[in-house]
Amino acid sequence: MTDLINGVVQASVWLAVAVLLLAAARPLLLRLGGAALAYRSWWLLPLVLAALCLPLPSAPMADAAPMRAIGGVLRAPVVPAEAALWPMLLLAAWLAGALAMAVAGWRAQRRFERAMGPLQPRGDGSWRASADPGLPALVGLWPPRIVVGPAFEQDFSPAEQDLILQHERSHRRHGDPWANAGLAVLRCVFWFHPLLPWAARRFLRDQELACDARTVDPHPALRRLYANALLKAQLVHPVAPMACHWRSQPLLKERIAMLKEHKPKALPWMTGQVLTLGLCVGVGTVAWASQGTPPSIRAEAPASAPAAPGDVDAKAPDLAPPKYPKAAFEQGISGKVVLRVEVDAVGKAGNVRVLSSTPAGVFDEASIAAARQWTFVPARRDGTAVASVLRIPLTFELDESGPAL
Template sequence: MTELIDAFLRANLVASLAILAVMVLRIPARQRFGPELAYRLWAAPPFAAIGTLVPLRTGAPSLSPLAHLTPAELAPALLQAWGLGLVAAVGLMAWAQLAFLREARIGRAGPAVVGVVTPRLLMPPDDGRYTQAERVLIRAHEREHIARKDPRAGALMAAFQCLAWFNPLVHWAVHLARLDQELACDAAVIRRLPGSRALYAKTLLKTQLAGAALPLGCYWPSRSRHPLEVRVELLRRPVCDESLYGPLLIATGIVTAAVLAWSVEPPLPSSPPRGVMATEPYTTGHMSVMLVTWRVAPARH
């Protein structure tokens, strides 16, 4: 049980460091390479967390002393507290999902993509607020989310939030990642429809931002610096670098984060080689006896 909690805490510590790095790099990467590549930086924290769960080979050196983080006597209480928090986090996610769907049924939510396995478009009511051309752009944006598998990425973000409910950096990272997801989707639509920049910006300014969260789906969040400011501003700014340099640089950073995270995992315990004498203490009464065993490799025929 202690080893399980230690592994979970190591994954959170390493993921938190990766999140801080992405927070620093996301805006310079967006300005240099565009929103689509900048959004991919968010793959680094989960890859780093998973990297800490892959054990080093037997006897391999570890670059970090993060081997024992949890006192054995506290392990049961910590595991129980985490389990209770996980149940509460899942309950809050379900409540937020149902609240968003209630708002959608009365025409107060949308546009959005709802669902994970079979995502569906949620369009705003056809009450004359949008022209037909604007509604075409809204559909193009939401269909781009589905084509890019963004609902599945959002579900993974929600899962990480539930598992790491005690880590505020994870919650803030998910909010920023969802905003970057919207910016990347905007850029993809404009790349396919370059003559629609002005109409797209006008449509964004008309759009009602979601006041309630949507854990399983894609929506237009309204917290932090006003997202419409950022989105309209980016529509006016062309991508500065469209070469392979940006994708290679970001892919190298993600792989480096995973490898560094893998290096902080303690090595597997080594076992005595075959054919080598091993000693085992044996205690009986008030006497301690050292039992000597000889492990012989099986004969090869």
């Protein structure tokens, strides 16, 4: 449970770092590659989160001496029950917030789709709605459908209709509905993140600007016609999370201004691609490495070969055993935990992880809390202190005749 909470916190920190980097780099990306490059740079967020899920290289672990935590009646110090409750309360609050966000998004999508009324197919592959809650739009996820309003032909000329349909087809061709679905999942998981609402708004704006550029750049002469089609639409705020809306009042000026820009030259465009790729790979690599400091790894000699002089594994002398959890003590529960403890070159405990526990989750908190306070004798390689990893088994037993802790 603690590992899950720590993982969410670490992901939240890196999500904030990625958003701030994108906000700082966006003006440069717009100059180098236009709206399409700025939209492509948002790949940084899922790549950073994916990097945090990749495991670090495994390192050889030395076995430490087993340790016992014995709970004696009225003599053993125990962990207060309240100390073990806060991870459960945090997890419950996080799950409740994620569920509330998911329900709110689902209801908004259903409300928008019901407001369209019955749909009728059109000859060009799109659909005509009976009402207009904010159309035209690319609606849904599987399959996404282009839906126009009941007065589509009356509101727009044939040339403008063709541009609007090209715009929505470009959304579908580039998988923008799936990108919106990923954004919806991200907002559910990180509903508490203070920067995510701004990032979501900026992402959707860049999505529309990039789609405008893809639609108009091949036909520069149609820029004025495209701008007129934007101005003709009754402007409303998008209300469906799984829809790519043609109408977007908050960025109308920005979309019109983008249409006046010229297509960037080849050299700056290539520079922007390299910059975006380097940003994603670099930040993703740093996020991956931040999960823990991997210890020095050396090739292990064959079992028959003698150890090199000066090579000594890390040791754990006279470590204070963990305190017996109060709930387990009162219920008479015993168990075992095996810890993986990273020890740095000065003997301090770094990352601590539970390899196995029986019963699951009962003694994890007490074991990790104790391990983070331990001081070790660091391992030595060729006479030099190095980082290493220890596997430490812990046994929790109840024994009335056992020594007080």
